[in-house]
Amino acid sequence: MRKKYWQPELETAPREVIARLQLERLKETVKRVYGRVPLFRKRMDAAGISPEDVRSLDDLAKLPFTTKQDLRDTYPYGMFACDMTDVVRLHASSGTTGKQIVVGYTKNDLKTWDNLIARQLTAAQIGEDDFIQVAFGYGLFTGGLGLHGGAELVGATVIPVSTGNTARQLTIMQDFGSTALCCTPSYAMYLGESAEAAGISGKLRLRAGVFGAEPWTEEMRRQIESKLHLRAYDVYGLTEVMGPGVSYECGEQHGMHVSEDCFIVEVIDPDTGEPVPDGTYGELVFTSLTKEAFPVIRYRTRDICSITREPCACGRTFARMSKPRGRTDDMLIIRGVNVFPSQIETVLINLGYAPNYQIIVDRVNNLDVFEVKVELTEEIFDDTLSVLARREKAIADAMRSLLGIGPKITLVNPRSIERSEGKAKRVIDRRVLHD
Numbered sequence: 001m002r003k004k005y006w007q008p009e010l011e012t013a014p015r016e017v018i019a020r021l022q023l024e025r026l027k028e029t030v031k032r033v034y035g036r037v038p039l040f041r042k043r044m045d046a047a048g049i050s051p052e053d054v055r056s057l058d059d060l061a062k063l064p065f066t067t068k069q070d071l072r073d074t075y076p077y078g079m080f081a082c083d084m085t086d087v088v089r090l091h092a093s094s095g096t097t098g099k100q101i102v103v104g105y106t107k108n109d110l111k112t113w114d115n116l117i118a119r120q121l122t123a124a125q126i127g128e129d130d131f132i133q134v135a136f137g138y139g140l141f142t143g144g145l146g147l148h149g150g151a152e153l154v155g156a157t158v159i160p161v162s163t164g165n166t167a168r169q170l171t172i173m174q175d176f177g178s179t180a181l182c183c184t185p186s187y188a189m190y191l192g193e194s195a196e197a198a199g200i201s202g203k204l205r206l207r208a209g210v211f212g213a214e215p216w217t218e219e220m221r222r223q224i225e226s227k228l229h230l231r232a233y234d235v236y237g238l239t240e241v242m243g244p245g246v247s248y249e250c251g252e253q254h255g256m257h258v259s260e261d262c263f264i265v266e267v268i269d270p271d272t273g274e275p276v277p278d279g280t281y282g283e284l285v286f287t288s289l290t291k292e293a294f295p296v297i298r299y300r301t302r303d304i305c306s307i308t309r310e311p312c313a314c315g316r317t318f319a320r321m322s323k324p325r326g327r328t329d330d331m332l333i334i335r336g337v338n339v340f341p342s343q344i345e346t347v348l349i350n351l352g353y354a355p356n357y358q359i360i361v362d363r364v365n366n367l368d369v370f371e372v373k374v375e376l377t378e379e380i381f382d383d384t385l386s387v388l389a390r391r392e393k394a395i396a397d398a399m400r401s402l403l404g405i406g407p408k409i410t411l412v413n414p415r416s417i418e419r420s421e422g423k424a425k426r427v428i429d430r431r432v433l434h435d
């Protein structure tokens, strides 16, 4: 029974079969988007392409890209391709960066999503006899409800704890007999450490974990596995394309299989927009094939990845993507919160400081440490220590109210932060050193 959502007719289909299905669905999607989304129709008209010009999968390359900026410009519902009466759910990206992105789902979209999560859980050997503790956030974030739907579909007993309250998580894990855990890898790590500290890590019944929504390394996987005594699987996705479940890891754990019946994946050179060969790193681009409410055509994820279509020992023929290596833009994800250097800069300028600062992010005991060094101006250089301490607190408070997390602020002497002749290096992300 555990294999109910193993779909070999799709997951192991020969390439020609996948390609035929993709083409059929791509034509439908382009027609829908052209008819329903003014921004896209305008772009296609400007490029002199009509939906009828899509005759082969190669024609995809003629279609315009969609960017995050497009989604911001059409906020909130400008990219929706169905009547609002058919939209049964909204989700949003975290939106700490100015305007958030709003996405919608029809009943069919939710069904597809549940199915893809069920596929993922099945690949992770999680099924109806499992107790799945979903410790992703429930709410506008896609993680909680996304995993939840698929977990119910496979017939598991779902424990919708949502995120936070670590002591309670551990009590529930122990008392309810959770056998599977879904959350971000950093939270899994934290739960693992807490379980060890509480002396209960050997008493848990966990077998498998599905972790994602942020970058994590193989080293982190090993640590999570040894602390929680489970097998850890990676899951990838993004709000704009669907949410978690766009790609999923099989038992081989050599890359994540992209559900190619629902998405076309491309990897492009982020500077030229040209496709790069399989195996080469570039920017991941997705086209949705079944979505009704919020279809995306050639959505540029900014995630840097490579893909392979080499056969996988698990038998699945879906292309596999590597773990994302980073993002093309400068956004930092610190403790799960999106932080742009420009936001830091705005706060400093508003408080009367010069925009001379450096963001230092590190990972200590598996938790992100966030520090901002801010240069004193000559005028305030002579302030007393207590005044300086008050200034540091005021900056930290302003940043916390904007971002949701407060960095440690260190005021440093005027001109002590290294200048650059080219672009300023605002960010020192030491987390990559631990990878």
Ligand code: ADP
Residues within 6 Å of the ligand: 092, 093, 094, 095, 142, 211, 212, 213, 214, 215, 216, 234, 235, 236, 237, 238, 239, 240, 301, 303, 323, 324, 327, 338
């Ligand atoms: P937000 O945009 O609000 O942070 P999302 O959940 O949409 O919320 O974030 C999606 C991004 O998270 C992806 O584009 C990618 O950068 C990152 N991400 C998601 N899953 C993974 C994963 N398994 N490994 C690495 N990065 C991931």
Ligand code: ZN
Residues within 6 Å of the ligand: 250, 251, 252, 253, 257, 312, 313, 314, 315, 316
């Ligand atoms: Zn596989």
